[in-house]
Amino acid sequence: MRRSHRALVAGAATVALIGGYATFDTFDVVPGVLTTADAPREAVPLPGESTPPPDVRRPQPPQPPQAPAALPGVGGTAPTPEGVRAALQPLLDAPGLGPTTSMAVRDASTGQSLFALDPDAARTPASITKLLTAYAVSRTLDLDSTLATTVRQGPGDQVVLVAGGDTALARGKGNPDEVAGRAGLGDLAKQVAANLKKQGRTSVTVGWDLSYAPGPLQNVNWQQDLVDMGFTTRVGMLGLADDRSDPGTAPPTDPARSTTQAFVKALAAEGITAELGQKVTTPDGAPQLGVVRSAPLVDVLGLALRDSDNAMTESLGRQAAAKDGVPGDGASVTAWVLRVLREDGIDLRGVKLMDASGLADGTTIPARVVTDVVQRGASGQVEAFQDVLTRLPVSGWNGTLHNRFQATGSTDGAGGVRAKTGSLPGVTSLAGTVVTRDGRLLVFTIINNGEQPRGPLAARADLDRIVTALADCGCR
Incomplete structure (x- = not known):
């Protein structure tokens, strides 16, 4: 397998009320303004824009990450526990934080504990739960492989769109420079049309086959209004890139059917008269008429x-579990995630998974467990997961960290942190890697639970300041 030792160094939302959930970025879907019901409301940005925290000094955008260097964490002088404690302690009572905080900081190379605050306490983690699922996936699937979406000959005049796990297909031509939309239905239709015309056929019925990694369309523990309002799409093995989560827009009730409808239109553009069929099972040995492949x-x-x-996280978890012969229901997949972690020697006391993504209520994970997982990747112990960690959001640069690390006291952390965010009502969390002033790579997890006196936006800024203290720290 291709494995490069990448240095883990990096160099909106409209406001909505849905039940008890205040904003889109509550679920890390899109960064933006966060308010609470009794807090003064700030101006709401236009859709597609985001608003930085108050008291902000706009830094220059961090430069793009440099070319990967050697194995991360081997350079720089390691901080001492005493130095880290001195840097962090004054920030842990920040007025914007909720009443309970758990934190763990370790040296990425050696695993030495540099700071721990209630690391074994069972906390609500929100979306940093995804790190556990990603670890299990990386331990099970070949991450250099791709997901194939194929069309095969069916009985009579039928052709069958066969799901292969790609839920980010482009409607038209695929884009080789993107991950979402790498494979395109337009390209697939062109292949299929050429093969059909060779057979003298210009009219077909298109069915779809969901035999691969089957399971329910959503986790039973998800609140239905969150799905209906687009905080997540439904879980499947066949889907369109432009049907991914779009808060405020209801997702397709049947992603596979919607994707097949799009393929019917793509065939029409290639001169094939096609009509939508139904869900079928492709006969064994059915001839292949076309194939497109996802990004690695x-x-x-x-x-x-x-x-x-x-x-997407739930879908990938289901696919990896299916490879191990595990059914695709939520309870089976989460049990499989825990089994993989346990077999790798991770102490799971305090862990309870209600889904694989952190959206469902009731999940608890101690900070220690998340840090154990990140440590194994950052140290290079699990090389496949190390590659995954290099793709985490970069502070102030992209993903769910694109407008973080902008408040006063946190701008020095912009560009030097790769981390997974987590946000739910009364929950703010962050877990990943940070490079110190001396060039040492550290791994960290922070989980803050409880009512946030100044609102979620201030709590997130306080977490950013804590991580920035590590980035600024020689700590010896």
Whole structure:
């Protein structure tokens, strides 16, 4: 397998009220303004824009990450526990934080604990839950492989669109420079049309086959209004890039059917008269008429983490579990995630998974466990997961961190942090890697739970300041 030792160094939302959930970025879907019901409301940005925290000094955007260097964490002088404690302690009582905070900081290379605050306490983690699922996926699937979407000959005049796990297909031509939309239905239709015309056929019925990694369209523990309002799409093995999560827009009720409808239109553009059929099972040995392939799985999994895509994470977890012979229901998949972690020697006391993405209520994970997982990747112990960690959002640069690390006291952290965000009502979390002033790579997890006196936006800025203290720290 291709494995490059990448240095883990990096160099909106409209406001909505849905039940008890205040804003789109509550679910890490899109960064933006966060308010609470009794807090003064700031101006709402236009859709597609985002607003930085108050008291902001706009830094120059961080430069793009440099070319990967040697194995991360081997350079620089390691900080001492005493130095890290002195840097962090004054920030842990920040007025914007909720009442309970758990934190763990370790040296990425050696695993030495540099700071720990209630690391074994069971906390609500929100979307940093995805790191556990991503770890299990990276331990099970070949991340250099791709997901194939094929069309095969069916009985009579029928052709069958066969799902292969790609839920980010382009409607038209695929884009080789993108992850979402790498494979395109237009390209697939062109192949199929050419083969059909060779057979003298210009009229077909198109069915779809969901035999690969089957399972329910959504986790039973998800609140239905969150799905209906587009905070997540439904979970499947066949889907369109432009049907991914779009808060405020209801997702397709049947992603596979919607994708097949799009393929019917793509065939029409190639001169094939096609009509929508139904869900079928492709006969064994059916001739293949066309195939398109996704980006490598490492990039697909990285995209799911970067954008905090709940459905894509659940889909990839289901696919990996299916390879191990595990059914696709939510309870079976989460049990499989825990089994993979346990078999790798990770202490799971305090862990309870209600889904694979962190959207469902009731999940608890201690900061220690998340840090254990990140440590194994950052140290190079699990090389496949190390590659995944290099694709985490970069502070102040992209993904769900694109407008973070902008408040006063946090701008020095912009560009030097790769981390997974987590946000739910009363929950703010962050877990990943940070490079110190001396060039040492550290891994960290922070989980803050409880009512946030100054609102979620201030709590997130306080977490950014804590991580920035690590970035600024010689700490010796």
